[in-house]
Amino acid sequence: MILGRAFEDMCAQMYYRGKMFGFVHLYNGQEAVSTGFIKLLKREDSVVSTYRDHVHALSKGVPARAVMSELFGKTTGCCRGQGGSMHMFSKEHNLIGGFAFIGEGIPVATGAAFSSKYRREVLKEADCDHVTLAFFGDGTCNNGQFFECLNMAALWKLPIVFVVENNLWAIGMSHMRATSDPEIWKKGPAFGMPGVHVDGMDVLKVREVAKEAIGRARRGEGPTLVECETYRFRGHSLADPDELRDPAEKAHYAARDPITALKKYMIENSLASEAELKAIEKKIDEVVEDAVEFADESPLPSRSQLLENVFADPRGFGIGPDGRYRCEDPKFTEGTAHV
Ligand SMILES: Cc1ncc(C[n+]2csc(CCOP(=O)(O)OP(=O)(O)O)c2C)c(N)n1
Ligand SMILES: [Mg+2]
Known part of the structure; x- marks a missing residue:
């Protein structure tokens, strides 16, 4: 989570210094979702993300250097500089992509889950128990692909978890104004799969729910829809002045910062000392500094x-x-x- 936060803060700096191009959407505030889910995966498992994808890539093990270089448009990036912020991809890490059109990743993830099932049941690869996680936002749940894929995944009992990162906003559109029934988790049972709501600001709670859903998928018992209630601490993208959201709402969620909460929990339960946590932050700062230096010095793609x-x-x-x-x-x- 600390890597995700520090990496994104650095992205903001680099963006405003003109090192990155196009739209850049940061993940600050939502770290507990990425960590809570992706850190339970095996390398062979797949992740499909959106344009808010840097931290999903980092959680899946794509090195910070490769993600930062991709943002700088350099050949050493995970897509050799041809993807950029919204299109992180790494075959090696089974990160099947960030997708810029909302909802576009959901069918891709459903296809990945189908291929795991096909390999196991038709091609008789008994050890193919791979799971796919599809991450997307609350606004995206009003798109048709979401419903079509829930149907297909439940019908075919696909090994997939649909992870909704409900940060209450779709750019400047409030979830409450845009959605007939704002409780997204309820749409799971409508298709015959479990639907779960979890506090997406609490990494331990997310991890508990994720364990259950991923286990279910791996055992061949089918998909789960998980709604994580979370919040983004910055504007929609770095081009958004973030003037629409109520300061009181922002303050409410800022007080529930998932990193601060976990630190407090660890110290109170004697799981780590202040000094140990500081040492993690220092190490992460070095990783991020190194990623920037590496990206800066890397060559641009050839014509x-x-x-x-x-x-x-x-x-x-x-x-x-x-x-x-x-x-x-x-x-x-x-x-x-x-x-
Ligand atoms: C098909 C399509 N329509 C419209 C857009 C413009 N758009 C970009 S982000 C966004 C809002 C998405 O909100 P949400 O799913 O809640 O994700 P968040 O940004 O909150 O993570 C929209 C409508 C798009 N990218 N793709
Ligand atoms: Mg949203």
Whole structure:
């Protein structure tokens, strides 16, 4: 959680210094959800996220260097600089992506869960008990894909957990104004799956609920819908002046900061000393500083990388992974963009 918080604070600094481009959405305040869920996963399990994806990537084990470099648009980023803030992806870590269109990741996650079931039951890979977590927001629950995927996942008993990060706002639209029944967890039972509501500011409670839901999925007992009540401590994106939300509401949730709460719990229960917790913060600061230095010093992608993964060899010219066109026609020599 501390890595997530420090990383995001650094992103804000770097964004305002012009090191990052496009929209950048931070996760401050919501850390207990990412940590509570993702830290229970195995490497083979999958995570699908949204545009608010940096911390999900970090929780899934993508190194801070690779995430920061991706934000800087550098070749050493986890998508070699071609994804940016909203499109973190790492095949190695089974992070199947941040998705910028809301709801777009839910069917992808449902597909990933289907593939686990198919491998186990049809291809007879007995040890394939992989679980997929789909993270998305409250506003997204009013989109059609959400309902379609709940239906399919319940029908086929897919190994998936739908994790709603209900931070009460969809940009400037209050959840209470936008949703006919604001209790999202109730939509699980409507499709024949358990629905659970949990305090998303309490990492231990989130972890308890997550353990149950992930276990259920792994045992082949089907999906769960979990609504985590949480709050974002910053504006919707770094371009949002955050003037709409009531200061009293912000103060209410700030007082429930999941990191402060866990620290208090650990000290009161003699699980750690102040000095040990300080040492963690210091170590994390070093990790984040190192990530920034690494990203800053890394090279920008070469121009030839521009067309990679964009065209599937459009006219049989053979655009190679080096971006060179293997074509004799002088009209289409290397470096032209008129393919
Ligand atoms: C299909 C689609 N419609 C509209 C948008 C614009 N949009 C970006 S974020 C957002 C609100 C999403 O709110 P929520 O699901 O609660 O997620 P949060 O930002 O609170 O994490 C909207 C409508 C979009 N990205 N995709
Ligand atoms: Mg929201």
